Amino acid sequence: MKKLALFILATTAFGLGCFAQNKGHFSNKSNIAIDYLNNSFPVYDQLQKSIWRKAELGFIEKESSELLQKQLQDNGFKIEAGVAGMPTAFVASYGSGSPVIGILAEYDALPGLSQDTVAYKKPLIEGGSGHGCGHNVFGVGSVAGAIAVKQWLEQTKHSGTIKIFGSPAEEGGGGKVYLVREGNFKGVDVVLDWHPSSGNGVSTDTGTxxxxxxxxxxxxxxxxxxxxxxxxxxxxxxxxxxxxxxxxxxxxxxxxxxxxxxxxxxxxxxxxxxxxxxxxxxxxxxxxxxxxxxxxxxxxxxxxxxxxxxxxxxxxxxxxYERLYNKTLATLVQDKLEKVGGVIYNEREATFAKEIAKGLNEADTVLVRVQRVEPLKEERVSQGGGSSDVGDVSWTVPTVSFGTAAFIPGSAGHSWQNVAAGGSTIGTKALINAAKVFSLSAIELYSDSKLVEKAKQEFNKRRGSDFHYEPLLGNRAPALDYRVKK
Ligand SMILES: [Zn+2]
Ligand SMILES: [Zn+2]
The missing domain is CATH 3.30.70.360 (Alpha-Beta Plaits)
Incomplete structure (x- = not known):
């Protein structure tokens, strides 16, 4: 790296004002959830940074799992911990009756990616682990969204259940496959999923x-x-x-x-x-x-x-499995994403982002790219590319995935740049946006049973009547020690 200036994105340097730009225009009905999120920035900023600092690996992400469970429990969720034979997996529920909406949460880090929140390569611990896929932001955004939905269910006395699936070891361990195999998604009508990204958009790519x-x-x-x-x-x-x-x-x-x-x-x-x-x-x-x-x-x-x-x-x-696309849900989430808008940096974040982007030859477009919401693309069967254990969920329950801009455009996946951005307030802004998208989407699904039915009909048609779920990992037990150094 050449002369890259040092920009530390300290928690305390960003006050409540830093998320005020993105309040948007929402209906009265949805204001309960949106207001909660607008007022909770410091809480979730601190929570995501705690998980970021721990950077625990797959199936041993104990404290990260506990932090998320505690936040849910403190907010009235009922917790079932250690599900499907995985000590760090959990299912948290609130509400009663239908529809039942599920939200996925991940919180495992990657080995060898330790990095400080600075715009040049600087491991916090040489050879240590780091959140190169932004799962610190992922888990916290999902929890924030679920709690905002709970606030709405509680205050409107609306019928409906919100369930959050704490899914360990996405990076190779496949926690969600065991949750699916052991029947944890039974009775769930729709699953909403997201992933930190370098842009804002709905995923139409079916992966591998x-x-x-x-x-x-x-x-x-x-x-x-x-x-x-x-x-x-x-x-x-x-x-x-x-x-x-x-x-x-x-x-x-x-x-x-x-x-x-x-x-x-x-x-x-x-x-x-x-x-x-x-x-x-x-x-x-x-x-x-x-x-x-x-x-x-x-x-x-x-x-x-x-x-x-x-x-x-x-x-x-x-x-x-590869993913099964659902256009009904993709259209719903696209609409909400457009209402929420992109991620708007303050001056300090913009300077940090430009420094990172300079090293990637992306400096000119970076601010525009994180602020805009990409238009909904047509479904795309992958030509190679990555895989995710969300695939198995998407063949079990109608599922939609979207991304918000937690990373600096041009950064590679699983990179030190992603660790740096995800652990800063940029990551927090992205997760608050994701939580807003979860809330608005869930509120519409609770309020419109026809929409849930439409998503299910599409799902059944795409999946085919002769579908039978057979996990690609067979009947093996979770590889709980796959990240433990022997
Ligand atoms: Zn990931
Ligand atoms: Zn990853």
Whole structure:
């Protein structure tokens, strides 16, 4: 990094005035929720920063989960903690009767992304974890939205239930898949979801289905120079396997994605490796294609074991569905997003954002891009790209996802720039906007039963009458220690 000035976005430097720009024009009915959020900026600013500082990893995000649960409990929600075999998962509910609206919350961080809230790379803890995907903002925005909805339900005495799903370990652990598999979404009519983003818009991209598999190869150890004929190399098996996969790439649909890392390749060159391990992520926009691809890759692993006289054992670590789009809900959320508007920086935030954007050659457009709301695009089947465990939820309950601008445009996903922006008041502004979108969308769904019915009808039509849910991770238990260093 060249001469980047230091801009610390201190909590205290931003008073109540910093969110006043975005109050918008809302109906009297929805004012209860919007007023609550406009008055709660300092509370949620502090809460998101506490979770940001902890930066706890998947399935061990204990304190982050507890902080969110406490805020919900203090506001009258009934909490069920440790659901679906995951100690850091929870379901919090308020209200009674229908419709039942669910909101998703995530709060896990990423390894190796520790970063201060400054406009240049500066880890807080060398090699430590950080919120590179903004899940600190994600969880708190969802909780703020759910509590605002509760305020409205309580004060209007309207029938309806709000449920918030505390979903651990989105980054690889797939917490939501277990929540779906164990029936936690039964009786939920609509799910509203969001994710911190570098813009404001409704997600129309269906993403990719993913299968995560570890392949363990077992050979025989021997002196690599003295008695190589006695050994059988597990690393040879891994290398042959990877080579075969790299050959088959040419013959699979181009939208597929296959990536791997060798996590164990032996200990010393003079010992024939008796054990080696390679971890694979296999992705495709359609899970039927993904299943065929996975079968082929499994065959390559068997072939590699056969040819090297080793054995192979595979373990499915996780697997997510692609997303099922719902236009009825996308149209509803688009309307609310337009009412709420984009994220408006104060002078200090703008200076910080421009500094970050300068390093990304995006400085000229950054302020315009965070302020505008993108028009609703047509549904788009992905041509590769990322995956999310929201996929499984979207095939279980009609679901919509949207984003608000918590990150500086031009920043890469899972980057230090995202950690810096998400942990500042920029992140808080984005989460308050998201909470407003949740509130306005939920209020309309509570007030218009026909709209809920329309979303459900569309969902049933898209899903097909012969649909049967089979999780891509099978019947395995949550990999609770997948982020624990061994
Ligand atoms: Zn994320
Ligand atoms: Zn992520």
């Amino acid at each position: 289905a993913i299968q995560m598999i570890d392949y363990n190869f077992y050979g025989k150890a021997a002196h690599a120079a003295g008695s190589p004929d006695k050994g059988r190399s597990a690393l040879d098996a891994v290398e042959s396997f990877d080579y075969m996969v790299n050959m088959l790439r040419e013959h699979v649909p181009t939208s597929s994605r296959i990536h791997y890392v060798i996590t164990n390749g032996g200990e010393a060159p003079n010992v024939v490796p008796a054990y080696a391990k390679v971890s694979y992520y296999i992705r495709s926009p359609k899970r039927e294609t993904l299943k065929d691809l996975t079968t082929w890759i499994n065959q390559a692993a068997q072939g590699a074991a056969l040819g090297t006289q080793t054995t192979v054992k595979s373990e499915i670590i996780s697997g997510f």
